[in-house]
Amino acid sequence: MILAIDVGNTNIVIGCIDKEKCHFIERLSTVRIKTELEYAIDIKSVLDIYHICAEEIEGGIISSVVPQITTNIKLAAEKILKKEILVIGSGIKTGLDIRLDDPAQLGADLVAASVAGIAEYPVPLMIFDMGTANTVCVIDREKRYLGGMIYPGLRVSLDSLTAHASQLGGISLEAPARVIGRNTIDCMKSGMIYSAAAAMDGIIDRIQEEMGETLTVIATGGLAKCIVPHCRREVILDDDLLLKGLLILYKKNKR
Numbered sequence: 634m635i636l637a638i639d640v641g642n643t644n645i646v647i648g649c650i651d652k653e654k655c656h657f658i659e660r661l662s663t664v665r666i667k668t669e670l671e672y673a674i675d676i677k678s679v680l681d682i683y684h685i686c687a688e689e690i691e692g693g694i695i696s697s698v699v700p701q702i703t704t705n706i707k708l709a710a711e712k713i714l715k716k717e718i719l720v721i722g723s724g725i726k727t728g729l730d731i732r733l734d735d736p737a738q739l740g741a742d743l744v745a746a747s748v749a750g751i752a753e754y755p756v757p758l759m760i761f762d763m764g765t766a767n768t769v770c771v772i773d774r775e776k777r778y779l780g781g782m783i784y785p786g787l788r789v790s791l792d793s794l795t796a797h798a799s800q801l802g803g804i805s806l807e808a809p810a811r812v813i814g815r816n817t818i819d820c821m822k823s824g825m826i827y828s829a830a831a832a833m834d835g836i837i838d839r840i841q842e843e844m845g846e847t848l849t850v851i852a853t854g855g856l857a858k859c860i861v862p863h864c865r866r867e868v869i870l871d872d873d874l875l876l877k878g879l880l881i882l883y884k885k886n887k888r
Contacts, residue, residue, distance in 0.1 A: 636676075636690050636714060637879035639742055640697035640706060642765040643788070644855055647679055648876045649690065655873045657683045660855060665701055672702075672709035680713070687714050694719040694883040696741035696875070719886055721745065726885045730777045739778070743770055745878030746853060751776050752881055754849045754869070759840055761833060761868070762875075763854035765789060771840060771848075782836065787829055787856045794821070806859050830863035837866045 634656065639646040641663060648658035659679050667675075680687070693710050695718060697703040703720060710718045719725070721741035729748055731739055742762065747770050750760050759781075760770040766789070769782040785793075787806060804821045812827055814820030837850055852861050853874040861870045871877075 634685075634690055635880060635883050636693035636710060636718075637876045637883070638676075638693065638695045638706060638710065639745070639875050639879070640695065640699050640703060641742065642699060644764070645706070646855075646875060647676065648873070649680075649683070649685055650873070650876045650880050652880070655876055656685065658873060658876060663699060663702070665699070667702070667705065669705045669708045669712070672706050673712045676709055676713050690714055690716075692716050692718070692883065692887060694721070694879045694886075696721045696745050696879060698740050698742055717888075719883060721879075721882060725882065727882060728885065730775075732777050732779050740768075742875060743768060743781075745875050745882060746770060747772060747778055747878070748881050749874045749878030750851055753871070753874070753877065754851060756849070757844060757846060758849040758851060759837070760874070761836075761850070761852040761854070761857065763787065763852060763856040763860065767854075769836060769840070771844070773844070774846075784832075787825060787859070790829075791821075791825055806856065808859075808863060826859065826863055829860045830865075833860060833864050833868065834866045837868075 634649050634651040637648050637650055643663055644660040645663050646660055649656040661675055707718050707720055727744055746760050746762055750758050756776055757773045762768045765786045767784050767786050771779045771781050773779055804818055808826045809819040809822045812823055814823045841848055850868045851871055852868050853871050861868045
């Protein structure tokens, strides 16, 4: 069993996973001013909740898109596990054939998700990761990473809407009873949820048209479960995809 941590702009995903199963997956808030000790307390608290001792964990790996806190979280995890923690970056073996103009631009989280997608699902495939930003990864039949998309995430869109429209307040991200809302709250909920689902459907259609074939479609990320049930295209929801990818990368690189 390993400790897998994905540091995102809004949330830090933390979980313990082995080849048999994901033992747990939790999300902490990303706080850029927290110290190494504060993150160590967070990690220890989550492990205690699931009654997992540090001695049961053979090692750990981190993917991060927030470089300002990556070192603090690495040191925090090492403080708890008393073992070296891998960080996805330069020098890490991924086995991923990246066909971007500059392969170094591919985020560590997208590397992990793509590695897991190739291992778990039939290619060609596309992977939606729904968080602060929504990303789409496209992988062809030869398991080459071709590129993808980045567009605003659900909460970013909602925050922008409420910040620029003085009469609109915050809402919970859940689907209303009807697509056609009959009050301001339901209109906003419908607009956020169904426009996001329609965007996914449209993106799937356009990418498949450009590729000239049908792709396996996977969705992951904290907000995927809010949107996928309302899509009209077939989308597989896999909340553990990133951790599965981190486990594969850990095994490729462990000393």
